[in-house]
Amino acid sequence: MYENPSFDSSFDLLVIGSGIAGLSAAVAAAAAGAKVAVLERSAPEEFGGNTRWTESYFRMKNENEVSDDFEELLVANAGHHIDPNVIEAVSRDYAQWPGYVKAHGMPDPELVSTLSTQAGPTVQWLKKWGVRFAALPTYFVTAAAPRLMPVGGGLALIEALQEQARKLGVALYFETTAHQLTRRDAQGFLQVGVVSQDGQGHQMAARSVVIASGGFEGNPEMMTHYIGPTARYIRPVARGGYYNKGEGIRLALALGAAPAGDFSSFHAEPLDPRSPLPEALVMNFPYGILVNRQGKRFVDEAPGPVDVNYDHISRAIKDQPDGICWVVFDQSIDDVPNWKRSIRTDQPPVQASSIAELAELIEVDEQGLQQTVDQYNAACGKGEFSPLKVDGLATQGLEPRKSNWARPIAQGPFLAYPIIAGVCFTYGGIKTNSRAQVVDSDGRTVPGLYAAGEATGLYYQVYTGATSVLRGAVFGKIAGEDAALQARSAQP
Numbered sequence: 001m002y003e004n005p006s007f008d009s010s011f012d013l014l015v016i017g018s019g020i021a022g023l024s025a026a027v028a029a030a031a032a033g034a035k036v037a038v039l040e041r042s043a044p045e046e047f048g049g050n051t052r053w054t055e056s057y058f059r060m061k062n063e064n065e066v067s068d069d070f071e072e073l074l075v076a077n078a079g080h081h082i083d084p085n086v087i088e089a090v091s092r093d094y095a096q097w098p099g100y101v102k103a104h105g106m107p108d109p110e111l112v113s114t115l116s117t118q119a120g121p122t123v124q125w126l127k128k129w130g131v132r133f134a135a136l137p138t139y140f141v142t143a144a145a146p147r148l149m150p151v152g153g154g155l156a157l158i159e160a161l162q163e164q165a166r167k168l169g170v171a172l173y174f175e176t177t178a179h180q181l182t183r184r185d186a187q188g189f190l191q192v193g194v195v196s197q198d199g200q201g202h203q204m205a206a207r208s209v210v211i212a213s214g215g216f217e218g219n220p221e222m223m224t225h226y227i228g229p230t231a232r233y234i235r236p237v238a239r240g241g242y243y244n245k246g247e248g249i250r251l252a253l254a255l256g257a258a259p260a261g262d263f264s265s266f267h268a269e270p271l272d273p274r275s276p277l278p279e280a281l282v283m284n285f286p287y288g289i290l291v292n293r294q295g296k297r298f299v300d301e302a303p304g305p306v307d308v309n310y311d312h313i314s315r316a317i318k319d320q321p322d323g324i325c326w327v328v329f330d331q332s333i334d335d336v337p338n339w340k341r342s343i344r345t346d347q348p349p350v351q352a353s354s355i356a357e358l359a360e361l362i363e364v365d366e367q368g369l370q371q372t373v374d375q376y377n378a379a380c381g382k383g384e385f386s387p388l389k390v391d392g393l394a395t396q397g398l399e400p401r402k403s404n405w406a407r408p409i410a411q412g413p414f415l416a417y418p419i420i421a422g423v424c425f426t427y428g429g430i431k432t433n434s435r436a437q438v439v440d441s442d443g444r445t446v447p448g449l450y451a452a453g454e455a456t457g458l459y460y461q462v463y464t465g466a467t468s469v470l471r472g473a474v475f476g477k478i479a480g481e482d483a484a485l486q487a488r489s490a491q492p
Contacts, residue, residue: 002044005171007194007202011037012487013480014192014206016178016248018042019049019240020056020154021453021472021479022212023161024122027129028480030168034487036480037171037204039194041213042243044174048158049214050425050454051469053238053278055138056154057147059466063133064120067145071116074467078106079262079460094434099443103258103431107458114434115467118474123148125477129164131157139283141342142388144305147466154469181209181251181449188448188486207490208483211438211451212476215426216246217266226263226428233323237269237422238278244425248455252430255449256440261457263428267468268314271422272345273324282417283310283342286405287387288329289376290419292320295359295368297376301327302404304390306342311463318421326350326362326418328373331411336387349415358414377408425468429457436479448486450479 012034015022022038030036040047059067089101090108101108123133132151150157165172173196180193184205192204216222218241223231236242253259272280286302290313299316303309317325333339352358355373359366379398385391385407395402430451431439438449453472 002174004173004176004196007196007204009171010205011035011171012206013037013208013210013483014039014190014204015210015212017049017212017214017453017455018047018158018162018172019212019214019453019472020051020157020469021455021476022049022210023158023165024473024476025210025212025450025452025480025483026165026170027161027168028477029484030165030170032481032484034484037173037206038165039173039176039178041175041177046239047162047174048155048240049243050238050240051154051158051472053240054154054469055149056157056469057138057149057466058119058123058470059145059464060119060123060148061146063123063127063148066116066119069145071112073464074107074112074115075109077459077461077464082106097443102433102443103439103441105258105260105431105457110434111432111458114478115471115474118478119470122470122474122477126150126157126160126473130160137341139281139341139344140305140307141283141336141339142286142305143307145307145465157469177247178213178251179247181255183255183447187490190448207487208448208450210476210479210483211248211252211430211449211455212453212472213248213455214244215429215454216249217244217423217426218242219245222246226426227266228264230318230323233318234421234423235271237271237424241423241425244454248451249429252438252449252451255446257438257446257449258431258441259428259457260431261427261429262460263426265315265460266426267424267459267463268311268421269424270310270314270317270419272347273418273420274347275345277344277346280345281343282327282345282419284329284333284339285313285327285419287333287336287339288327289372289402289409290325290327291364291369291372292325293322293364295365295370295372297372297400298325300400300403302402302406304404307465314421317419324418324420326364326416328358328369328409328414328416330409330414332407335385345417349417351413351415353413355414358416362416362418373409376402377410380406380408425454427457427459429455432456432475435482436475437482450483452476452479
């Protein structure tokens, strides 16, 4: 059994969570001379939050530059019907923003610009600790954005950072959960109540605290409260999500932090519910049709490249009966080069010689499915099929329309995979500024309190792909460096 360090020490910085955001904060602070501790609710063999289980794509053209559309998309997905007064205010210098604008839940230009400009330096910083990056193949057959990937994925990222944290003397507390956060004074100096692996309660003191404990996708009560009753159909895409129970967000909100991001939504992926694998994704639906239990289509399966559209398509699945659908396709799928790369599940497709037999095997209304396939086939237009680029081969007179790659499903045997909406992370979280400081509802910073990663609110509407792990690294590093600076300035 892992033995935690003693709980009787005061620290310059306490970090809650050991995913990419938490470990980046811990290493950055410790490298700057701060005394640091990390609190992690998982056992040592499963540390790393969601980062551990993902490829951790970075939306970057190379190791120094983000994609050309990086800032544009983050700003475009800033929320619905934003007040023109708020938009006008954020065009001024940050110091001139009214308090209600600083506390606004939108991803303000200061945050977006910092994420964009610091992405390259953060990649170089990660390389210093032994992480290598490369433009490796992804599971997307079609993609609209470049993706840089740490060689070895998210696991390589967090293992390199944890190794460096240990070398720098960071105290690592596993199977330890923060449940209380109080201010000791207006200069920072926070008190954190924790429960350790033996069930004992402890009080820990720190000049600063970084909340990097992820979202609330592992908490069914919070999921139902914010997402609604269809949350019962959703599960985390990987085990790391079960550890993210939202306490960090609640602790900050109870201390006066402003909320940010879309609490009613989440980043979704199309998940095979039969598979125990992390990210058991089924991404070939642009080349087939998606049907619900009634055998009916309910969404445009191919509005554009799959890496741009899988998020909102996956969320639409949770609103179908029982929160499940099937992608139905035929042998013409073999015309798509490397299409099996888009299948991450270890479970085989259901196969049948006829649509009627397939409907029976997947327990979908037979008449409904046969009618849907017949109507879809009749609506498929004529044109050139181009599997690796948007081809405009669309259905005619069909609702909902299929905008690309629309070919008849007629070449048996016929196949189907079940799909549910898996949750990668939730969108709602804590409002922070460009220094990763937590901002309260009046637009003031909360002394000594920082947040980074999925615990912070940034996203609305559609997730800007390959930016989440990157923002965790960027703002985790910023938080750790700033906390170390504050600790040095507080010393006699």
